[in-house]
Amino acid sequence: MESVGRRWPRWSGYAAGAWSVVAVGVAVYWAGGGETGSPPAGARAAGWVIAALLGVGGIMAVSSVRGIGRQMPRWWPITGLWTACAVAAAGTFGFVMNALQLVFDGTVDDWPRFGVEALCAVGAALLAGTALAYQRRTAGTCERCGRAHTETGTVRAPAPVSSAPRGVRWAAYGGVLGFAPYVAMKTTWAFGGSFAGIEGERVVAEFERNGASGLVLTLERYGLDFTALAALAGVFLLMGLTHSWGQVFPRWAPPLAGRRVPRWLPLAPAWLGAMTLGPYGVVGSVAYLLPPVLGLGGLPHDGIISGWSGWTVAACGIGAFAVYGPALGAAAWSYQWRTRPVCVSPGSPGGGARGGP
Numbered sequence: 454m455e456s457v458g459r460r461w462p463r464w465s466g467y468a469a470g471a472w473s474v475v476a477v478g479v480a481v482y483w484a485g486g487g488e489t490g491s492p493p494a495g496a497r498a499a500g501w502v503i504a505a506l507l508g509v510g511g512i513m514a515v516s517s518v519r520g521i522g523r524q525m526p527r528w529w530p531i532t533g534l535w536t537a538c539a540v541a542a543a544g545t546f547g548f549v550m551n552a553l554q555l556v557f558d559g560t561v562d563d564w565p566r567f568g569v570e571a572l573c574a575v576g577a578a579l580l581a582g583t584a585l586a587y588q589r590r591t592a593g594t595c596e597r598c599g600r601a602h603t604e605t606g607t608v609r610a611p612a613p614v615s616s617a618p619r620g621v622r623w624a625a626y627g628g629v630l631g632f633a634p635y636v637a638m639k640t641t642w643a644f645g646g647s648f649a650g651i652e653g654e655r656v657v658a659e660f661e662r663n664g665a666s667g668l669v670l671t672l673e674r675y676g677l678d679f680t681a682l683a684a685l686a687g688v689f690l691l692m693g694l695t696h697s698w699g700q701v702f703p704r705w706a707p708p709l710a711g712r713r714v715p716r717w718l719p720l721a722p723a724w725l726g727a728m729t730l731g732p733y734g735v736v737g738s739v740a741y742l743l744p745p746v747l748g749l750g751g752l753p754h755d756g757i758i759s760g761w762s763g764w765t766v767a768a769c770g771i772g773a774f775a776v777y778g779p780a781l782g783a784a785a786w787s788y789q790w791r792t793r794p795v796c797v798s799p800g801s802p803g804g805g806a807r808g809g810p
Contacts, residue, residue, distance in 0.1 A: 462586035462596035466518035469534075469579040473511025476541070476576055479569060480504035491566040503540060510537020510580055517587040527591050534584035541580060542728045544573030549722075549729045557679045558666040574725060598796045610795045611713055617695035617787040624780045625695045631776030632684045634769045639681035643673050649765040655757055687726065687777065693719055694784035700792055716792050723785035731778020737771035 483492040484500025492500075513533035516522040522530055548570035551561045561567045586596045594601050616622065642653035657673050669679050693699030699719055702709040744750025745764055753763045 461582060462590070463518065465579055465582040465586060466514045466516075469514035469576070469583045470511045472572075472576045472579055473507050473514065473537070476507045476572065477504045477511070479572070480507060489565045490569045491563050506540050507537050507576075509533045510540075513537075514580065514583045517583055522587065523591070530587050531584060534580050534587065538577050538580035538584060541573045541576035543732075545570050545577065545725065545728050546732060547729065548574055549726055553680070553683050557669050558664075577728070578724075595796050598793050600793075600796060612700075612792050612795060614697045614700045615791050616697050617784060617791070621783050621787045622695050624783045625691045628691050628777040628780030628784075629688050631773045631780070632688060635773040636681045636684050638766065638769045639678035639684075640676070643678040643681070644676045649762040651757055651762055651766065659757055684773070687781070690719060690722060690726070691777070691781055691784055694723055694781075694788040699788065716789075720785060720789055723781055723788070727778055727782035727785055729778075730774040731782055734771055734774030734776070734778050737767075738775045742768050742771055 479490065480500050480503040483490070484497055484504065486497060510533050513522075513530040514537075516525065517530045517534070548567070551567045551570060555561050555567075585599070589596050589599050617625070638648045641648045642651070642656045645653040647653070657670070660669060660673065672679055672682070693714075700714055702712050702714060704710045741753075742764070745752050752760050753767060754760070755763070757763065758766055
């Protein structure tokens, strides 16, 4: 009997349709002037449009797994699903940051907002899965692996272990280098040093005023900044996505050595990071960092983040995400493509030819 996970092409459309009902309700609530969940600026004006796009996505999701989906022009469900997926993905902005705060502080600044971000992350995954299954089904390829099969009753075999193409690996190395100034800045402060004219003591005092947890303050006292640790974890994720040890646990990871890494384990945080950190870094660089350089805007003036020293601090963080986010997206796409399981007939060593994405 197939597991629920293996049957995802059959139920993802219904799940995405149910999700859209909740998401449309949130959008309509914001359009009507609701404030819970920290709606973005202009949400009242855009709320009805967002609700319409998500509603169409939900209808297309259910239609794609019903007979009516085969009667529609193929581009209707594909366009509706991917458009709704993009809208949901935009709503995950800030999810990773809040998740890190939850891990280290045990709480978040705005629980309803975090709930909306989590809701959007779930929706983006369901809509993307539904869109992929529909594209593959209507293209005559396997819904689960995207390859063409001549036999039925297939089983899944792991993809061959491989590293990412050279271009993707170089992009990953660029993402690692992008974090270097940020890690150096945070580590300098954690050890009590000065960076961009700002002393580490002021940073720790700011943490205390903002109600940082005992864990965060303890790490700072030992020269370990929690955001620097998170950046190093991000670097580890990026390297795992682009090297073979990201598919099979290496010898230095007992007792899991030699076992296959579950695909979802690196892909879930990778896609979440790419969807949230990448846009944050790119938009922040254009809207926040570039104007003062071009003389089109003033310098930041917010606590310790003030003047050119504050701009330098912001550049280390925002610039890192602008480089890391796209690199993470490229690495996640490569990993997802390279690790797609091959569907084969029971006892057969081979699989079908490559199919859809």
